[in-house]
Every structure is written in C-alpha cells, then in structure tokens.
Amino acid sequence: MKPRRPTMPTFNVQMFEGRTAEQKRKLVAEVTRVTAETLGCSPESVDIIITDIKKENWSTGGKLWSEPR
Known part of the structure; x- marks a missing residue:
C-alpha cells in the first residue's frame, strides 16, 4: 500500500x-x-472557498443582521 x-x-x-x-x-x-509558511506546503495546494452571505441570511443572538441593531 502506498503511503x-x-x-x-x-x-x-x-x-x-x-x-x-x-x-x-x-x-x-x-x-x-x-x-504555506506555517504548514510547510506549497501555496498551490491551499484551497480557499469564499461564500458571500446576505445580511438577511445571517443571525446572531436570534436576530437577523439585516434588522436594525
């Protein structure tokens, strides 16, 4: 078996x-x-997925961020 x-x-x-x-x-x-610096890997091996979220779809403490605070 290959490692x-x-x-x-x-x-x-x-x-x-x-x-x-x-x-x-x-x-x-x-x-x-x-x-790459911390893990000693190549930069080409790092994947980053960015998801933009509307404030109406995010809640903290039971309150939507789209609502006045």
Whole structure:
C-alpha cells in the first residue's frame, strides 16, 4: 500500500457580501502565504472557498443582521 499524502487545507470563508474583488484577492493571498509558511506546503495546494452571505441570511443572538441593531 502506498503511503497517503497529507491532505492539504481547504478554508471556507463566510462573510457578508459587499467586499470587492481586490479585498478578496488580498485575503486569499495572505491566507495562502501564512498557511504555506506555517504548514510547510506549497501555496498551490491551499484551497480557499469564499461564500458571500446576505445580511438577511445571517443571525446572531436570534436576530437577523439585516434588522436594525
């Protein structure tokens, strides 16, 4: 049996919609850099999935973020 290669990390980032493509580019560049540096893996092995969420679909403490606080 061949030894299994370590599975490289996949990050799921959920955040309110509205960030620009440039902000997302910077985010994934930094997360990738720090992950590769910390884990000793290649940057090409790091996956990042960004999900934009509407405030009406996110709740904290039983209250939607789309409602006045």
